[in-house]
Amino acid sequence: MWPIIQIETFKIFKRPRTYIAFGAIAALILVIQMGLKIDGESYAAFLMKDINNTLIVDGKVLNGYLICYILLQLLLVHVPLLVALIAADMISGEANLGTLRLLLTTPYSRTQWVLAKFIAASIYTILLLIWLAFLALFLSMWIFGTDDLFLMKSNYVVLIEGQDVFWRYVGAFVFASFSLLTVTALGFLMSSLANNSIGPIVATISAIVFFTILSTLNIPLFSAIKPYLFTTHMNNWKEFFDIKVTDTNEAITGSILNVAKIKNSIIVLVVHIVLFVSASVWIVRKKDILS
Amino acid sequence: MKFKSTIFIGILIGIQFLSNAQTNVLVERVRLKLNTVNDYTAEGIMKTDVSFIKASLGKVKVFYKKPNLIKVKKDGGISLLPKGGVSITMNSLLSTDQYIAFEAGKQVYKGKTLDVIKLVPTDDKLDWVISTLWIDPVEALVYKTFTTTKDNGSFEIAMDYGAYTNYGLPSKIVFGFNTKDYKLPNGITLEFGDEAPISKQKAMKNKKGTIEITYSSYIINKGVSSSLF
Numbered sequence: 353m354w355p356i357i358q359i360e361t362f363k364i365f366k367r368p369r370t371y372i373a374f375g376a377i378a379a380l381i382l383v384i385q386m387g388l389k390i391d392g393e394s395y396a397a398f399l400m401k402d403i404n405n406t407l408i409v410d411g412k413v414l415n416g417y418l419i420c421y422i423l424l425q426l427l428l429v430h431v432p433l434l435v436a437l438i439a440a441d442m443i444s445g446e447a448n449l450g451t452l453r454l455l456l457t458t459p460y461s462r463t464q465w466v467l468a469k470f471i472a473a474s475i476y477t478i479l480l481l482i483w484l485a486f487l488a489l490f491l492s493m494w495i496f497g498t499d500d501l502f503l504m505k506s507n508y509v510v511l512i513e514g515q516d517v518f519w520r521y522v523g524a525f526v527f528a529s530f531s532l533l534t535v536t537a538l539g540f541l542m543s544s545l546a547n548n549s550i551g552p553i554v555a556t557i558s559a560i561v562f563f564t565i566l567s568t569l570n571i572p573l574f575s576a577i578k579p580y581l582f583t584t585h586m587n588n589w590k591e592f593f594d595i596k597v598t599d600t601n602e603a604i605t606g607s608i609l610n611v612a613k614i615k616n617s618i619i620v621l622v623v624h625i626v627l628f629v630s631a632s633v634w635i636v637r638k639k640d641i642l643s
Numbered sequence: 644m645k646f647k648s649t650i651f652i653g654i655l656i657g658i659q660f661l662s663n664a665q666t667n668v669l670v671e672r673v674r675l676k677l678n679t680v681n682d683y684t685a686e687g688i689m690k691t692d693v694s695f696i697k698a699s700l701g702k703v704k705v706f707y708k709k710p711n712l713i714k715v716k717k718d719g720g721i722s723l724l725p726k727g728g729v730s731i732t733m734n735s736l737l738s739t740d741q742y743i744a745f746e747a748g749k750q751v752y753k754g755k756t757l758d759v760i761k762l763v764p765t766d767d768k769l770d771w772v773i774s775t776l777w778i779d780p781v782e783a784l785v786y787k788t789f790t791t792t793k794d795n796g797s798f799e800i801a802m803d804y805g806a807y808t809n810y811g812l813p814s815k816i817v818f819g820f821n822t823k824d825y826k827l828p829n830g831i832t833l834e835f836g837d838e839a840p841i842s843k844q845k846a847m848k849n850k851k852g853t854i855e856i857t858y859s860s861y862i863i864n865k866g867v868s869s870s871l872f
Contacts, residue, residue: 411721511698
């Protein structure tokens with residue numbers, strides 16, 4: 353199966369469209385980094401307006417770690433849309449061009465082809481995430497330096513020591529890979545259902561937008577289904593940046609507040625990936641490629 | 644009758660004067676002790692306990708220079724300090740003689756009988772409005788202060804003493820202050836859909852915060868550069 357994975361990966365990276373996502377991420381990150389480099393202090397002052405009523409915050413708040421967190425908050429919501437551009441075209445694109453029939457006449461089974469395409473799309477997704485990590489984390493660390501991470505959440509502030517931050521980002525990026533692979537699998541499923549490129553891409557993006565809205569609305573009616581929506585779990589990479597405290601409110605270095613929540617989210621996301629890919633395999637195996 | 648009243652009032656004023664004079668002596672003893680310190684660099688561990696802040700213990704360096712320059716700096720990190728509170732230390736309160744001292748009785752604090760003395764500044768430019776000191780009359784050490792400032796609310800400072808008693812420098816200092824509500828809109832933090840329960844949000848409001856520094860060592864009168872402040 354390795355040769356067809358290589359072929360599919362080659363096909364993805366041969367298309368100019370693939371690099372739109374890499375370019376878009378680079379452009380967005382560089383623009384935000386430039387903005388924060390030039391006028392970051394006023395942004396930080398705005399964020400710390402409330403806390404400055406009580407306390408003086410002394411130190412380099414706007415450092416590479418905080419910039420990366422801000423970037424991930426902004427981008428990890430939108431990167432799924434870029435992933436959908438490629439993943440949702442993997443099978444339907446071939447069907448549209450008429451090459452799917454040709455592929456399936458090779459000695460490889462339909463299941464092997466579907467899995468090879470999914471693996472190739474996953475490689476693209478992971479590379480996109482690595483690119484995002486390189487620009488958002490390493491470039492920010494280089495431009496802004498590092499210090500403690502002073503994280504202002506809606507109701508409280510978390511101050512994580514500098515040496516306790518990097519591994520959290522590694523964890524967050526690994527978690528984000530599960531989130532984005534779920535989107536890849538969803539796009540893949542949509543792709544297996546259609547015979548044109550645009551439909552599955554729009555359907556995947558619509559599904560993500562629809563479920564994200566349901567996940568973020570605090571309406572009791574939707575609370576029952578929220579735990580089962582993959583979009584509810586996709587943002588839980590943030591849990592790596594919340595720490596436990598002792599009875600005397602002293603933060604415990606190296607701890608994560610809610611490890612169970614992270615594990616649960618990964619399980620839900622993996623279940624979604626398996627379901628979506630299995631459904632894609634089943635659909636393609638049943639697909640009429642003669643008409 | 645008028646004559647008797649005049650004598651009685653005179654005696655009262657006299658008692659008050661003598662009492663104030665004694666109080667001033669005690670405050671003066673404290674001041675003289677603190678005045679032996681021109682500058683210091685201290686190392687310690689800082690603990691922040693504010694309901695809406697999760698922070699770990701951090702190593703800090705405290706720099707002081709006469710008359711009232713003080714700086715708390717975390718060893719390579721971000722430090723959180725009560726606004727305006729750190730500068731209101733014993734050294735800065737008593738660095739000038741621009742105050743009037745009133746005796747306000749005695750109180751038992753941590754097993755010691757302490758004189759309670761209220762200070763009112765005579766210089767309008769000073770940041771503080773009134774300060775209450777709990778002073779050990781035997782050792783001339785201030786164990787507690789409660790200071791109301793013009794702009795930054797009230798601060799309670801409790802002190803324990805150890806190896807540097809001769810200089811009047813504490814081994815542990817606890818700043819107590821009132822915290823204001825903290826809330827950032829979800830639109831800024833992008834934390835949609837994961838609101839903390841109302842009970843938890845209420846628990847984080849209108850609480851008292853403390854910042855505790857436990858000193859491990861002092862370097863006294865060896866010079867501190869003004870550029871540090």
